[in-house]
Structure formats: structure tokens, C-alpha cells
Amino acid sequence: MTTPSRDFYEVLGVPRSASQDEIQRAYRKLARTYHPDVNSDPGAEDRFKEISEANDVLSDPETRRRYDAFGPDFRQVPPDMDPETWARIRAGAGAGAGTGRTGPGGFGPGGFGQGGPDLGGINIEDLLGGLFGGRGFGPIRGADQETELELTVEEAFRGGRRSVTLEGPDGRRTLEVKIPAGVTNGQRIRLAGQGGRGSEGAPNGDLYFVARIAPHPRYRVDGRDLYVDLPLAPWEAALGTSVAVETPSGEMKVKVPAGTSSGKRLRLRHRGLPHPRGSAGHLYAEIRIMVPAKLTDEERRLFEQLAATSTFDPRSR
DSSP states (O other), X not given: OOOTTSOHHHHHTOOTTOOHHHHHHHHHHHHHHHOTTTOOOTTHHHHHHHHHHHHHHHTSHXXXXXXXXXXXXXXXXXXXXXXXXXXXXXXXXXXXXHHOOOSTTSEETTEEOSSSOEETTEEHHHHHHHHHTSSSOOSOOOOOEEEEEEEOHHHHHHOEEEEEEEEETTEEEEEEEEEOTTOOTTOEEEXXXXXXXXXXXXXXXXXXXXXXXXXXXXXXXXXXXXXXXXXXXXXXXXXXXEEEEEETTEEEEEEEOTTOOTTOEEEETTOSSOOTTSOOOOEEEEEEEOOOSSOOHHHHHHHHHHHHHOOOOGGGO
16 A cells, blocks of 8 residues: 555656546556566565555546546545645644644644634634534534455456455444446555445445455466467477467457467467446457477477477577
8 A cells, every 4th residue: 555655646656637548658667567477576566456456546537637636645634624724624634733832722732722722823723614513513524434445356356346344333233335347457446435434424444355456377467458378389389370369258360370480479469458438448368388298209200300300590689
């Protein structure tokens, strides 16, 4: 989880004026470096979560607008609050804390004073009266909460519904979570009103499920792109062939050009994770040339004949 002082634009290494395409390019570049499947460094997973959170916030125009307006507080600010009022609240709280006053209106050990509090020239009742219900604080909206939700690649691809049981201070509760098709690592799924309880009849906070795509025996995930190994026999790679590749949407045929070497990637356009507001990711089949673990006599004879007649030297390239 990103610390409040860590700027999301700084996390991705982009300016605040960056376009959505620039944000996506920066995210993909960093994700390829820090994804736990490719980086075994102990800090890589935390760095990847930080990158994913920054991308999740900045890639959504509405969430990015709130982040630009309110900074690290953007999840706690009430929906109808304007940035100027919020800045005055923050400035007033800071001024009161700095004075050290304990009399009426100060921030002493007892919290807010009584009888017309005044913070650094700002009347706290005027400032907070409408927001918190007048004298004292009155009704306060519940806090937003979040928890992780582990998904398979197939769930992230297709979406669907999941019943999730949570333990909390009020006991156990089971919630129905709607998973959008194309959810990515670090993306938040919001359940309105399922967070912390509001006081004195105020609305509850929201509950956010942070998606984490679990390691898969076949697919590797990078943003919305998927990677899968495609094993080939030496003669298939040399002569070319057409083979079946498993994708989350079903089996597809892919044409392997003659002279294909290990490590080459064959792209299946838009066969990765879908995107609700744009183009789906791609699926890349990575060639892996396999040789028989044990040769028959005839296979050995043919390979020896090839070795004797071929002038190909793979180490001279």
C-alpha cells in the first residue's frame, strides 16, 4: 500500500500533465520490471503493488480528478466537498494544532473546545457546521475500508460474481461481489455503503476490494497483456507449422513461421484481458523449442545426419 506522502505521479515517473496513454506506457514498463513473476527481489512485490495502485487511480479519469483536487485525502473527502473548503478545513486544523491552546476553541487534551471555537482566525463552527451538523461534530460518515480479493486469470478475464465472507468488529458477514470483466492487478472494486459505520445516522463508508490476480500454471499477466509458453519440436520451428494455443476465451490456431527460434513472441491481438473503456490487451505466445528426452535409434540417426550435413552455427549469430 502506498504511503500518503507518496505522490502517484512520482510513483509512475510521469508529470501531472501526462496523458492517459503516457500513464499506461509508464505503468507497463514498470510492471514488466517489478512484477513478482519476473523479479525475485524481496521488495519487488511491494513496489509492484505501489505501481498498480498509482495506475488504478490515475487511469480512471474521475478518480484522477479527485486525486488532483484533494491529494492523498481523496478517498476520505465527502463527494459534495469542493477543494477550497477542504483546504480551509485542513489549514484550520493545522493552525489549531500549532497554537497549543487548551482553552475554549483550542485543541487541548480534551479535543475541540466549547463555546464558539476559533482556529487561527477561522471560526470552526462556521466552517464545519454544515458539514458535521453544527456544534460538536454531529453525524460523521463512516470510514472507507479495503481488503484484498484474490482472483484467477479466468475470473479477471470473464468477470462474474463471488460471495466473500469477512470477519469484522460486528461479526461475520457475507457479501456478494460483482467482478467486472477485465479487472487488473491493483484495481479496486467498490461496494458502496459496506465500509465503516457512520455515526448518528450518517452514511456508512465504502468497502473496496483490491484485486490480486493469483499466479497461474499457464498464463503470466502484465497489465492487460497475457503471456503463455508455446512448446515446439525442432522440426516444427525450422519448417513452420500451425498449432493450437489455449486462450481464456478458448482455443485458437496460430501460424508459426519457418525458422522460428526460442524466445520469439507471436502476438494474438486483443486476446488478453478486456478493457471496459478501450482496447483489450494482447496475448503473446512465447516459443519454447523442446527436444525429446530420449531418442529412438531412428531419431538419433536422423539428428546425426542433420548434424553432419548442416552448416548452421547458432553461436555465430
